[in-house]
Amino acid sequence: MAEAHxxxxxxxEFNPWPVVIFIVLVCLAVLFLAPTAGVLLSSVKTxxxxxxxxxxxxxxRLYLGxxxxxxxxxxxxxxxxxxxxxxxxxxxxxIGLGVLAGYVxxxxxxxxxxxxxxxxxxxxxFPPQVILIPLYRLFNAVGxxxxxxxxxxxxxxxxxxxxxxLMRNFFATVPNALxxxxxxxxxxxxxxxxxxxxxxxxxxxxxxxxxxxTWIWNDFLWPLIFTQSDDKRTIMLGIVNLKGQYLVxxxxxxxxxxxxxxxxLIVFLFFQRYFIKGMTMGAVKG
Amino acid sequence: xxxxxxxxxxxxxxxPLGVFTVLVIWPLxxxxxxxxxxxxGFSDNFEFVGFLNFKKLWTDKLFFNxxxxxxxxxxxxxxxxxxxxxxxxxxxxxxxxxxxVFKSIFYFPICLSAVVVGQIWIWIYQPDWGLLNVAIGxxxxxxxxxxxxxxxxxxxxSVIAAWCWQHTxxxxxxxxxxxxxxxxxxxxxxxxxxxxxxxRLRVVIIPLLTPATVVVVALNVIxxxxxxxxxxxxxxxxxxxxxxxxxMHMYNESFKKYLMGYGSAISVVLxxxxxxxxxIYFRELKKVDEIYG
Numbered sequence: 001m002a003e004a005h006x007x008x009x010x011x012x013e014f015n016p017w018p019v020v021i022f023i024v025l026v027c028l029a030v031l032f033l034a035p036t037a038g039v040l041l042s043s044v045k046t047x048x049x050x051x052x053x054x055x056x057x058x059x060x061r062l063y064l065g066x067x068x069x070x071x072x073x074x075x076x077x078x079x080x081x082x083x084x085x086x087x088x089x090x091x092x093x094x095i096g097l098g099v100l101a102g103y104v105x106x107x108x109x110x111x112x113x114x115x116x117x118x119x120x121x122x123x124x125x126f127p128p129q130v131i132l133i134p135l136y137r138l139f140n141a142v143g144x145x146x147x148x149x150x151x152x153x154x155x156x157x158x159x160x161x162x163x164x165x166l167m168r169n170f171f172a173t174v175p176n177a178l179x180x181x182x183x184x185x186x187x188x189x190x191x192x193x194x195x196x197x198x199x200x201x202x203x204x205x206x207x208x209x210x211x212x213x214t215w216i217w218n219d220f221l222w223p224l225i226f227t228q229s230d231d232k233r234t235i236m237l238g239i240v241n242l243k244g245q246y247l248v249x250x251x252x253x254x255x256x257x258x259x260x261x262x263x264x265l266i267v268f269l270f271f272q273r274y275f276i277k278g279m280t281m282g283a284v285k286g
Numbered sequence: 287x288x289x290x291x292x293x294x295x296x297x298x299x300x301x302p303l304g305v306f307t308v309l310v311i312w313p314l315x316x317x318x319x320x321x322x323x324x325x326x327g328f329s330d331n332f333e334f335v336g337f338l339n340f341k342k343l344w345t346d347k348l349f350f351n352x353x354x355x356x357x358x359x360x361x362x363x364x365x366x367x368x369x370x371x372x373x374x375x376x377x378x379x380x381x382x383x384x385x386x387v388f389k390s391i392f393y394f395p396i397c398l399s400a401v402v403v404g405q406i407w408i409w410i411y412q413p414d415w416g417l418l419n420v421a422i423g424x425x426x427x428x429x430x431x432x433x434x435x436x437x438x439x440x441x442x443x444s445v446i447a448a449w450c451w452q453h454t455x456x457x458x459x460x461x462x463x464x465x466x467x468x469x470x471x472x473x474x475x476x477x478x479x480x481x482x483x484x485x486r487l488r489v490v491i492i493p494l495l496t497p498a499t500v501v502v503v504a505l506n507v508i509x510x511x512x513x514x515x516x517x518x519x520x521x522x523x524x525x526x527x528x529x530x531x532x533x534m535h536m537y538n539e540s541f542k543k544y545l546m547g548y549g550s551a552i553s554v555v556l557x558x559x560x561x562x563x564x565x566i567y568f569r570e571l572k573k574v575d576e577i578y579g
Binding site for chain 1: 290291292294295297298299301302303305306308309310311312313314316317320325327328374377378380381382383384388390391392393394395397398399400401402405406407409410415417420451459463508511512514515518519533536537540541546549550553554556557560563564567
């Protein structure tokens with residue numbers, strides 16, 4: 001039979017590469033997930049089980065005591081509330097400022113606006129340590145150390161560069177004719193921004209909300225510097241604080257890490273698309 | 287009309303520029319000022335000491351050590367996630383089933399905080415039941431109890447591994463986005479001309495990914511320069527300063543020893559390093575724009 005079809009190339013019938021690549025990717029994925037699996041596994045085991053060297057095996061039964069302990073702790077409630085009190089206003093305000101500045105840079109450029117824009121965007125690149133000491137002195141002088149205000153204010157300022165960059169790029173895609181038509185109809189610049197440009201920018205706002213929420217929720221440095229008493233700490237500092245208290249209570253540490261990561265994990269699951277868009281913007285520019 | 291536009295500019299920019307000036311620009315400028323003083327962090331009185339803090343940098347062995355560690359940290363934290371990310375992107379882009387699931391798996395660590403990533407990896411390196419020792423034990427049939435984070439030889443490398451785990455996904459998604467912009471017909475030509483996979487990669491794909499590479503490298507450089515939190519969590523710069531970086535050293539001198547003047551001098555150095563890198567980045571970006579724009 002084979003001789004009857006001498007033209008049919010034998011090699012074409014089975015290409016092993018997709019299978020090989022798939023297996024390689026599965027192995028890598030398992031390796032990548034192993035660290036996280038450890039936390040998940042620890043959170044449903046008793047301290048005794050873990051101490052006996054049994055962290056990495058599958059649990060025979062689900063032990064939820066760690067979660068009960070973590071969720072019933074008043075300190076944890078306070079940490080979570082503080083984190084929300086920082087994250088929500090700082091996310092909203094940094095996006096608000098980015099919208100205002102981005103609109104001017106995109107639609108109302110003036111002499112020197114390009115340079116000003118670059119200065120603001122450059123703020124994105126600097127290690128925060130560079131401005132740590134003067135900010136500490138500033139907030140010390142106005143008596144705001146050990147409150148949440150410095151953390152909120154700094155996140156607004158540090159988030160502004162990325163918000164300005166993204167909003168300016170997005171507003172640039174809104175046709176100028178739309179703005180001019182609205183102005184001719186007697187709309188003010190503020191009305192153009194809020195009634196014309198912003199409703200068109202929901203995708204960009206979603207990208208920024210996702211990014212800013214995650215970064216601010218996860219932040220550790222600013223609350224470390226500016227808060228001292230336990231009832232002012234955010235959840236990420238809370239994890240480190242409670243570590244001393246639960247030195248060998250690995251399961252409780254695992255449950256706490258999971259609870260602290262849940263909001264950002266949920267945001268990631270639902271808004272992954274926006275997340276990736278925000279991170280990759282500019283990577284494929286023509 | 288034009289005058290009205292001017293008023294709106296002012297109204298719109300007042301708040302953003304005010305916040306940015308007070309909380310970013312002004313502190314940046316004062317960092318330079320404090321680096322010439324001996325301020326201790328709480329006292330109202332401090333003196334102008336000229337270049338004393340910068341002279342001290344020259345003789346501070348711990349500063350030198352931190353600078354070397356920062357260089358090692360940055361090279362590794364840029365190269366490894368970039369190469370791994372490129373590899374993963376190429377594998378996932380080859381139209382295997384479940385591509386988007388793999389993408390999410392490799393990408394999700396980026397949404398975890400430094401504290402949680404540090405916590406996860408402390409457990410991996412735990413001497414008695416950490417995954418690394420358990421795995422090595424299973425392969426070699428021994429029961430090692432090596433304390434990876436407590437040994438000067440392995441501390442920095444161990445933290446770098448944790449860092450790479452978190453940041454590889456970022457490089458991967460940027461490369462994946464870059465790969466979608468490579469014209470399909472170009473790859474078809476390769477096939478028709480009988481180019482090998484390696485030739486196609488070296489001559490067509492990687493050069494066309496240059497814009498993505500510039501972004502990946504820049505993001506990795508910026509992030510690694512800021513990489514303080516995970517070191518703080520995992521080793522605190524120890525043991526014996528073996529994983530101390532400039533950012534870590536600056537924190538210790540300023541907020542542990544309260545030598546804020548000296549700490550400012552270190553942050554000025556950090557600023558100059560960042561500025562140099564940003565300068566190079568913008569120049570490269572312009573070049574890329576000229577070639578591919």
